[in-house]
Amino acid sequence: MSRRRFLGASLGGAGAGLLGLTGCGGEAGSASAGTDHLSLWYWKGSLSDQLLATARRGVPGVPGLRVKGSQIPDGDIDSKVRTSLAARAYVPDLTVVNSDNLATFFPDENEFLDLRTLGAESVRDQYLDWKWKACFTPTGRMIGFPLDAGPTALYYRRDLFRDAGLPHEPADVAEEIPTWEKFIAAGRTLRAKGPGKPCLVSNIGNVFQQVLLQSPKQFVDAENRFIGDQEHVRRAWDLSAEILRQQLSAGITDGTPDFNAAMSGGRVTTMTTAVWAIYGLKDTAPKTSGSWRLTTLPDGPCNYGGSYVTLTRYCREPEAAFAFLKWMLSPANQLKSYQEMALFPTTPASYADPAMHKPDPFFGGQQPIDVFGPAARKAPVVWFSPYEETANTPFFQELANVEMLGKNPERAWRDAVNTAETTLSRVGVS
Structure with missing residues (x-):
């Protein structure tokens, strides 16, 4: 679930690539x-x-x-x-x-x-x-x-949705939660009416990631220009910040003991992630077997991995x-x-x-392919720049500062944009 480290845009390191090297191969x-x-x-x-x-x-x-x-x-x-x-x-x-x-x-x-x-x-x-x-x-x-x-889906706790009075069968959940805004609204209901006042997500970084991957554009375009300050990134940021503002995030890092305990204990009701997370979830929360269901991701499928x-x-x-x-x-x-x-x-x-x-x-008893098969077919074509990891790192860091340290979301947004622009300018991104 963690972001992979950027390894550099040139095989020769800073200042020189390999394209000028001679040799017959x-x-x-x-x-x-x-x-x-x-x-x-x-x-x-x-x-x-x-x-x-x-x-x-x-x-x-x-x-x-x-x-x-x-x-x-x-x-x-x-x-x-x-x-x-x-x-x-x-x-x-x-x-x-x-x-x-x-x-x-x-x-x-x-x-x-x-x-x-x-x-x-x-x-x-x-x-x-x-x-x-x-x-x-x-x-x-x-x-x-x-x-x-890595086609994606909405993983959700059927029992917790049912207990909160929400639609809880996969087709009904997909109809009730077609957008991220509706997803947040369902989170409010879960928090207010669900047993133990469960959270909607483990952390806001996961939502930010999936909303971005639903867009064909990311942080740097095909003309090598920084576009991380545009609406498609801002929307992902605002949705994530809204989840936090409404106290719907557990604020825990995936893969940690706290995360494992939250998933096993019903403190977190959904995951927005890819097909490969099935196997991690089964290892993390085996006692919840039978309680989970899969349905379409809000605003449609994307690919993650x-x-x-x-x-x-x-x-x-x-x-x-x-x-x-x-x-x-x-x-x-x-x-x-x-x-x-x-x-x-x-x-x-x-x-x-x-x-x-x-x-x-x-x-x-659900067949995961019924959700992930259509998702795989419908995922958008996404443009990734060689500098994508350099560009997105400040945004994930600042989101963590907002969630874990209480930093003001607007200030964090400005700092993320400024840091990304400064860093990218050093490697030739305009």
Whole structure:
């Protein structure tokens, strides 16, 4: 749930990127040079262990092709890729990139192969449209290939909604709470009439995040201009501040002991987050099994999380590597990855499989795919700048100051805008 650290917009660090470096690429710098396999870097949980074990023995349908995965810690993988590219040595043939970070490689896009040249367009219709479009750099090169997605929903406590006299079945809740303003109104009712006066959310940062992700614009536009002071960000800020003003937030950080206790004890009635949170919630509050339900997020779905796979320019055998991608991330194998690793598919054909339609007792027998499938299809195409993390960090910090330290929301807004503008101007954002 935490924001990922910004790793820099240039592979060469401050002042210089890699685009000016010479070198023929290919086998000379590949981490797999001199071996009988291609190298793949990933982090634990990002790819199917079973499929990787198969690929290490031999990729089905591609005679002689073996791919060996090397597990790198999630927080280290991007910096390790940057280091290897800067040194032009021990570069992986393929690497997984988190959705938050693909754009940070855009300034050095030529360090990655354009997958269109390998025939990517031939499989385009198998993948979610917005996910496919997010694989492209501003110049039109496709440097990512769709791995998993993070469609969002409103998680809510059916029993607490019922006890407060609110609609409590998924379809009824979706009709009653179509907007964030209606969401806040429901929070007032829960606070006034619910047993123990429960809070609507754990913290306001989560709402701020989801409202932003519902917008195709974020903090820096495609022309490299700061737009974090515009209405789409201001609305997310004002909604979050209003939740706090009406005392509907528990003011606790997700993943902490306080959060775990609040979720288990019914102090928090909703979560606004992605499909992957299902598994954390089950671990955090197992005794609440049967009490939770899923429905549409207020103001519509968005995507929060997911990953891509890239091919570096040092890839020894690009055609073979792309054949591996088509196999590993095919609809059939994305379905297997979902069953094994809970990686939500970016291949809509997978959603119709009976394996994705099993009733979940934790959600009272509800089938999560009935909510997350449509959400995945309808998520907007969102533009992320290489400087997105630099731009949004002051806003999340100032929101925390408002919630945890009591800072005035207007003053915090001004400080967030000013800090973001100042910081971004130093890296060339106008």
